Amino acid sequence: MKKVIFFCLCFFLSYQLFAQPFEKKQITNFNYDSRGASFPTYPDWGFSFFSKSPLFFEAHQGNFANLMMMSYDLDSDSFSNPIPVTDNNYWNINPVAEGYDYYPTKKINLIWQTNKNGNWDIAMRTITDSTISEKKFLLSSSENETNPQIVLKNLWMDPNEYEIEFVYEKANSIYLYQQKDSMISNELVFSGNDSTHYFQPTGVHAIAAPWTPPAGLYIAATCQIADSSSKIVYRYKPYGDSIWSEIKTAFDSGFCKSPKFIQNYDFPLLSFEMKIDGVNRILIFPEMSYLGQNQYAEALVDDPNASTSDLESIEYTFVTNKNSRQNLEAVRDFLFFSPHTFKISKNDSTYAVYSPGYWLERVLFHTIVNDTKVAVGNLGIDNNFIAISYTVWEDSSNGHINLFGVKRLDPLGDISDKIISANFILYQNYPNPFNPKTVIKYNILSRDLVTLKIFDVLGNEISTLVNEEKSAGEYKTIFNGSNLASGIYVYRLSVGNHYLSRKMILLK
Structure with a gap:
């Protein structure tokens, strides 16, 4: 009886939390x-x-x-x-x-x-x-230095590696500024001129895994050559190396702009905008290894009027449709949480902020300010383990442009401790942190080949726990880390051609 009451109470609280509407709030009025x-x-x-x-x-x-x-x-x-x-x-x-x-x-x-x-x-x-x-x-x-953009770090990095690190524009070129204590580096990454312009830089640190490109620092930008169509280009510098790769093309179809790296569970994604036949779309590469392969760039939003995106710290899992191409399905992780937000152009003068929710319907807020900037921020976790975030945009009121926002609530813990792919579910290990044993639970929705492997943060394979065909059902596997050092490890579940990864902490 107590279990029934507890379940009903949890359901009621979850319903109350997820059923509440997004309330628009005016933040500035000066x-x-x-x-x-x-x-x-x-x-x-x-x-x-x-x-x-x-x-x-x-x-x-x-x-x-x-x-x-x-x-x-x-x-x-x-x-x-x-x-x-x-x-x-x-x-x-x-x-x-x-x-x-x-x-x-x-x-x-x-x-x-x-x-x-x-x-x-x-x-x-x-x-x-x-x-x-x-x-x-x-x-x-004496020259203009503009548009600074923070280089996104990942959880595995030494936090003192670079105290200040950003990319910026100067003389049609892209530079990287790095500072640690009194040591300063100001490095040219993309060299432009009067006919070749590089702009809109974005940077990210990527860790290594067997299914990812080399670990290192990645810088991307928009490249415009004379009056031709624009493309998204990138370079990377592997860790431990002082030499940048050659300039590579990430996407070169139509008019591309606004590249933005997203730190996705420390395996970054790259989003950008593309205009073809007058229609502006938001596209995203679900894996860094797909950069340069146009066919793997997926539309993030089906709305053909989607104009710009502002995505921060969101996680994705990948599912394969009937055409054997990969789609994106936004999911949550109980540690790394953030919504994503973008804006759409409905006509020549009206814009709208479009804020997708995981448990709520997408909501639309109109603004009459052209080129309104949208910002998303994670503002902390309250005493009930609810993550608080705000989406903020610009609108006109009282004769001035003011900031408006909408709060979003996401519970951390049991409600969101699983991530779901097309044909299986992978749960967070428990306990976590652990010493020396932990349980990894997963559900298989149909019979298929299943592998479960453990990796360290450098992408080295530590152990294969499962490698066999399994029928549909729920499974639990015990991982023993008694012979490993304390640290963060990644467990990766593959079912057929799909996979999901999660982190776990061994604390001795």
């Missing part, structure tokens, strides 16, 4: 235009570890713009009054930030572009829970 919202990225667990998570935006007044910061309070579900990060009569725009939890004091590095010196330079300030450092110019030359 005597200036609020634009360019941006949340920090967090390379450790993907969500904010600050007591009050920051939201940065541009305050436009006349012929200048300053950067402002608001703090989100989980308990009151409210944003604080903004405080200025810059305060001058110049343009300060394009803020990007990365948070760190590896130092004596938690901190965020905020990077942006400013024209205080007469042309576009890139500056930085470090923010803690209680202080904002003095402004520091990272790049200040």
Whole structure:
């Protein structure tokens, strides 16, 4: 009887959580235009570890713009009054930030572009829970340095490897800036000229596995040659090597733009936009090994009017349809959580923010601001182990452009401790962390060849636990890590031509 009551209570709470509608909230309402919202990225667990998570935006007044910061309070579900990060009569725009939890004091590095010196330079300030450092110019030359973009890290990296790391545009070229202590590297990655333009850079660190390209640093960008169609290109530098690969083409059909790496369970994905016959689509490569093979780039959204995407820290699993091509199915992982959001153009003057939910129907919020920027941020986890995120966009109200947002709730734990493919389900191991044994559970939906393997973080195969044909049903396998060192390991389940991977922690 107690089990029945407990089940009913869980069902009721889950229904109440998932059935609630998305409520639109006005975040700013000031005597200036609020634009360019941006949340920090967090390379450790993907969500904010600050007591009050920051939201940065541009305050436009006349012929200048300053950067402002608001703090989100989980308990009151409210944003604080903004405080200025810059305060001058110049343009300060394009803020990007990365948070760190590896130092004596938690901190965020905020990077942006400013024209205080007469042309576009890139500056930085470090923010803690209680202080904002003095402004520091990272790049200040006679040429314009613009569009800084944080290079996404992964969980396995030494957090002190690079304290500051971003890519940016300069003279039709793409550069990589890296800083560790007093050591600074400013490296040319894509060299452009008057006829060949490289722009919209994006970067990511990728780990190795038998089914992925080499581990290393990957940089992608849009390449426009004269008046021809544009394409997405990339280069990579393997770890332990100082030489970049040759420039490779990721996708070269139609007019392509806006490449963006997504840190997917530390095996990155690459999304981008493509326009063919006047129709703009969002495409994504579900695996890095597919870069350069146009046939494997899948449409993320079926809506042919989809215009731009803003995807952050989302996980995907892959299913094969009747045509033996791969589709994308968004799934959640109980540790690495984030929604994805994109915007669509409905006509010449009206845009809409389109926010897919895993358990809720997709919702649509209209805005009359052209080129509205959409930002997605993971703002922390409350006392009930509910992950809180916000999607923020721009709209017009009271004679100004203001920021609006919608909160999203996702429970962590039992409700989302499994990921589902076309023909099987893979659960999170338990216990986790473990010492030295743990149980890996999975469901097979139809008879097929099943393999279950363990890998270390470098992609080396540690053990094969299962390698046989199995009938439909639920299975449990015990993994014994008594002969292994403490650390993070990956277990990979393959059923037929499909596979899923998850992480587990051995803690001795």
